[in-house]
Amino acid sequence: MGQENLIEAVREKLGEAVERVADSFGDTVVILRPGAVRAAMAALREPPFDYAVLLDLTCVDFAAAEGRFELVYHLYSLSRNVRLRLKASLPAAAPVVETLVGLWKNAEWLEREVYDMFGVDFRGHPYLRRLLTYEGFEGHALRKSYPWRLAQPRIPLKDDV
Amino acid sequence: MDPLARIQREARPESMLLNMGPSHPAMHGTLRIMLELDGEKILNAEAEIGYLHRGFEKTCENKTYFNLLIYTDRLNYVSPLINNVGYVMTVEKMMGVTVPERAQLIRVLMSEVSRVSDHLTCLAAMAMENGAFTVFLYMMKAREFLWDVIEFTTGARMTTSYVRIGGVRADLHPGWRDSLSTAIVETRKVLKDVSGLLDKNSIFIGRTRGVGAISREDALSYGWTGPCLRSTGIPYDVRKAHPYLGYDRLAFEVPVGERGDNYDRYIVRMREMEQSLRILEQVAALIPDAAPLPPGPEIEPAEAIRRSRRARASERIRLSPNLEGSEIQRLAGLTAQDKRVAVPSKEETYTTMEGLIDHFLFFMSGKGIRPPKGDVYFSVEGGNGELGYYIVSDGTDRPYRLHLRAPCFHIVSALEQLIRGRLIADVIPTFGSMNMIGGELDR
Numbered sequence: 376m377g378q379e380n381l382i383e384a385v386r387e388k389l390g391e392a393v394e395r396v397a398d399s400f401g402d403t404v405v406i407l408r409p410g411a412v413r414a415a416m417a418a419l420r421e422p423p424f425d426y427a428v429l430l431d432l433t434c435v436d437f438a439a440a441e442g443r444f445e446l447v448y449h450l451y452s453l454s455r456n457v458r459l460r461l462k463a464s465l466p467a468a469a470p471v472v473e474t475l476v477g478l479w480k481n482a483e484w485l486e487r488e489v490y491d492m493f494g495v496d497f498r499g500h501p502y503l504r505r506l507l508t509y510e511g512f513e514g515h516a517l518r519k520s521y522p523w524r525l526a527q528p529r530i531p532l533k534d535d536v
Numbered sequence: 537m538d539p540l541a542r543i544q545r546e547a548r549p550e551s552m553l554l555n556m557g558p559s560h561p562a563m564h565g566t567l568r569i570m571l572e573l574d575g576e577k578i579l580n581a582e583a584e585i586g587y588l589h590r591g592f593e594k595t596c597e598n599k600t601y602f603n604l605l606i607y608t609d610r611l612n613y614v615s616p617l618i619n620n621v622g623y624v625m626t627v628e629k630m631m632g633v634t635v636p637e638r639a640q641l642i643r644v645l646m647s648e649v650s651r652v653s654d655h656l657t658c659l660a661a662m663a664m665e666n667g668a669f670t671v672f673l674y675m676m677k678a679r680e681f682l683w684d685v686i687e688f689t690t691g692a693r694m695t696t697s698y699v700r701i702g703g704v705r706a707d708l709h710p711g712w713r714d715s716l717s718t719a720i721v722e723t724r725k726v727l728k729d730v731s732g733l734l735d736k737n738s739i740f741i742g743r744t745r746g747v748g749a750i751s752r753e754d755a756l757s758y759g760w761t762g763p764c765l766r767s768t769g770i771p772y773d774v775r776k777a778h779p780y781l782g783y784d785r786l787a788f789e790v791p792v793g794e795r796g797d798n799y800d801r802y803i804v805r806m807r808e809m810e811q812s813l814r815i816l817e818q819v820a821a822l823i824p825d826a827a828p829l830p831p832g833p834e835i836e837p838a839e840a841i842r843r844s845r846r847a848r849a850s851e852r853i854r855l856s857p858n859l860e861g862s863e864i865q866r867l868a869g870l871t872a873q874d875k876r877v878a879v880p881s882k883e884e885t886y887t888t889m890e891g892l893i894d895h896f897l898f899f900m901s902g903k904g905i906r907p908p909k910g911d912v913y914f915s916v917e918g919g920n921g922e923l924g925y926y927i928v929s930d931g932t933d934r935p936y937r938l939h940l941r942a943p944c945f946h947i948v949s950a951l952e953q954l955i956r957g958r959l960i961a962d963v964i965p966t967f968g969s970m971n972m973i974g975g976e977l978d979r
Contacts, residue, residue, distance in 0.1 A: 400630055400912045427756050431913075433939040435928050447926065449913060449941070453756065453770065456777050460913060481759040484949040492593075502542050507586035507978055510539055516594055523598045 381457070384423065389415045402460055409463045412446070413473040419450060419459070420478060426450035426459060429479035432486065434493045436519045438467035444493060446472060465495065474500040492517035543582040547572045551579055554960075558587045562665045562964045566974035569951070569963065576959045581952045588974035596938040601627055601701065601905040602879075602898075604938070609695045611940060611976040614657045615650035615919040617643075617686070619976075620699035625780060626914040626925040627701050630907035633877050638869040639703035640781050641823045645716075646686065646698065647781075647916070648812045648819070652723060653682045654919030654971070655763070655805040655812075662802065662968030663734060666743050671730050678726035681719040688715055701905055702878045703871030707826055716820055720813050727809060734802070744798035748954045748966030755796060759946035762921020764970060767804045768796030774917035788815050801969040826866065837886065844887040853883050877905055904933045913941075920944045920971055942976040 382396050385405060392411030397404045407415050419426045430449040437443050448461040465472055474497040475482035486497045487506040494515040497503055505512060511530035514521050547553055552573045557563035566587040572580040592611065596604045608623045609616040621643050628635065635643075660675035683693045688709035690698035698705050709715070734740045750760075752768045765772055773790045775783040791807035793800030834854040835843075843849040864881040871878045879898060884891025897903050907929040915924030921943030928937040947970050955963050 399910045402913060404911075429759055430922070431759075431924060431926065431939070431941040433926060433937075435911075435937045447911075447939075449924075449926070453772060458913070479759070480754065480757040480953075481946045481949050484945065504541075505586075507589040509586065516591060521594075523594060 381424075381459075385419070388418055388424070399460075402458070404460045404462060407461055407463045409446075409465050409472055412448075412461075412463050413475060413478070415461070416448070416450075416475055417478055419461075424452065425454045426452045428453065429475065429481055429485070430458065432475075432482070432489060434489045434495060434517075436467075436493065436517065437464075439519055442467050444470045444495060446489070446495070470495040471498055472496075473498050476500055491515070494518065541570060541582055541584070543570050543572055543580055546580065548579070550574075556960075556963060558584075562967065564661065564967075564972055564974065566978065567948070567967075567972060569955075569967075571960065571963075573960070576961070578955055578958055578960065578963070581955050583948065583951050585948065586978050588978040590979070592940065592979040593938055596935055598934065600901075600933045601907070601935065604935070605700070606695070606697045609697055611942070611979070612654070612919060612923070612973045613694050613975050614973060615647075615654040616694055616696050617646040617650040617690075617698060618654075618916060618918045618923060620697065621647055621781075622914070622916040622918065622923045623925055624699050624701045625916065626912060626927055627905065627907060628877075629914050630910065630912045630927065630929060631701075631877060631905075633702050633872050633874055635703055635872055636869050638823065639871060641819055642704050642708060642870075643699060644781050644783065644786070645708075645816065645819045645823065646689075646704075648815045649682050649685055649716075649719070651917075651919050652809050652812045652816075653679045653686075655809050656682075656723075656726075658919075658968075658971035659730070659802060659805055662798075662965060663730075663740070665964045665968050666740060668734065668737075668740065671733055674726045674729055674733075678719075678723040681715075681722040685712065685715045685719050688712060700871060700879070702874060705870075707866050707870055708823070710826075713820065716816065720816060723809070723813060727806060731806065741799060743961070743965045744802060744969070746795070747798050747958065747962050748801075748969065749795055749797035750950060750954060751796065754950070754953070758950040760921065760950070761946070762918065762943050763804045763808060764801055764947050765921065766790065767793035767800035769794055774915055774922050778915070780916060786815050786818050788812075798965045798969040840883075841886050848887055853887075855882070902933055906931060906933050915941065918943055920947065920973065920976070923976075940976065940979055942979065944970065944972050944977050948972050948977055 386393050392407055392415040394406040394408050428451040430451045433447050435445045437445055443464040444467055446463045450459045474486055486500055487504060489495050490503050491505040491507055492515055512527060554571045554573055556569040556571055558566055558568040568584040570582045571578050592607055595607055608619040611619045656675045656679045660672045664672035687693050689712060690696040750768060752770055755765050755768045769792050771790045771792050776790055788811045791804050793804050833851045835849060835851045837853055840849045840853045864883045867881050880891055880894040885895040909929055909931045911928040913924055913926045915922045923943055924941030926939040927935050930936040954966050
């Protein structure tokens with residue numbers, strides 16, 4: 376499947392879910408409507424697209440200038456040896472998106488990290504808990520509104536397991 | 537927010553909860569595994585990471601493209617040069633820079649030396665935790681020879697910061713061929729010895745064969761890459777699938793396992809080291825000896841600076857061997873001759889007005905390396921698997937966002953599943969064979 380055909384096929388399969396298709400330094404980028412992320416990903420995971428690997432998930436904060444967070448998914452198809460980048464914009468005031476847990480197993484940790492760093496709410500995630508920072512951490516460290524060097528309050532010692 | 541972790545909430549009242557780590561000799565420093573136990577049997581497990589989180593991505597947003605290179609050394613601190621290569625190639629992809637042939641070959645050489653030392657470290661630690669202390673010492677010995685190669689050229693063992701956007705910092709050390717051939721010979725010896733000690737060792741096999749096994753489907757679903765994915769039989773290697781730096785010109789194989797258990801992960805790493813040594817021999821033959829410097833009188837840098845107050849000295853400036861790459865005659869083979877990315881040569885900077893202006897225009901805040909607007913993803917094959925950088929540029933000299941796709945993040949996320957239902961003793965080889973590196977896991 377060539378790149379042109381791929382875009383056609385993706386548009387055909389996902390229909391309304393695709394907002395537009397862009398190109399960035401030679402990489403194809405598919406911009407999805409935020410409400411359709413999970414359905415679109417589920418469709419792309421199956422043949423003929425066969426994107427069996429969720430390579431990466433991250434988020435970019437455009438809240439100050441554009442009032443949105445941008446989720447960035449990278450998929451990889453082993454059988455066709457191609458990567459695909461997908462994006463979805465969420466309103467910065469209430470960033471909510473459906474979870475991918477159940478489609479890919481690493482989605483659980485990837486989404487926890489994005490929740491931890493950006494405060495994006497993944498609906499349906501079974502265990503949305505901070506991953507890299509700790510319970511009691513105030514704010515979301517990778518948001519642009521979070522200063523680079525901000526001291527965190529001391530938290531009481533845990534009564535441990 | 538519930539202060540209790542899931543495992544604490546769901547634990548059966550009759551079972552025991554036990555912390556393994558974060559301060560545990562086999563947890564490689566920075567991981568906490570909470571175990572729900574029935575005797576020695578693990579009923580449930582939960583891994584808690586983040587103990588080495590130091591805000592790598594946030595820091596990078598506040599550093600210039602040139603300055604943040606040193607932070608990439610600290611990601612996978614066993615193979616820092618591969619991290620350097622991954623980062624600079626991502627920026628080069630954005631800027632459309634072509635790197636000179638010699639610099640590309642040097643990058644391959646350094647990547648493969650790092651890969652061998654990465655695998656050696658992983659297997660050494662894994663073997664030691666399983667009681668094979670001899671293997672640990674042998675492999676550390678081989679690693680020292682490899683790090684000699686790195687140290688002679690870069691001046692550092694781990695925090696090398698040797699690769700530059702556009703090329704490499706300096707030429708190889710004059711004695712690099714000798715140190716490399718010694719390292720290859722010594723590493724081959726060690727690999728043979730270790731094979732003899734472990735391959736058919738019934739204690740080692742007992743603790744690794746069939747333990748920590750993962751199916752192909754699960755490995756893909758967890759986003760595994762690198763030796764761990766290849767141990768399940770899937771021959772995915774970024775060097776073959778998306779060749780960079782001319783890896784497609786080099787002859788090497790991608791070893792795969794069958795069962796995806798700890799033993800296969802050990803065997804795959806052992807075979808990969810042999811392949812990396814093969815690549816090293818090929819690359820060493822491809823890199824020509826450095827062209828001799830032109831004859832004629834030489835003067836000391838201080839003398840050149842003193843004279844340049846009146847007129848530029850015409851003699852060649854004798855620089856210390858540690859600054860070899862900055863010798864202007866050699867620079868053409870080592871870094872792209874592109875003012876957008878290349879640091880001006882020191883001779884120019886110190887002795888001419890234009891050179892000094894170029895230097896300031898490169899290092900002043902708001903100037904320097906400024907990739908065009910857009911976002912880019914690029915990955916290389918790291919010691920643990922696909923090491924990817926995702927960079928969003930807003931056209932300024934600092935990345936708007938820099939995200940690292942850390943290979944062992946995905947691998948460690950499968951740990952809970954792999955140890956569930958096994959014994960406590962099985963945690964050690966399973967975790968050891970994953971090669972968790974706190975620096976890239978927690979960022």
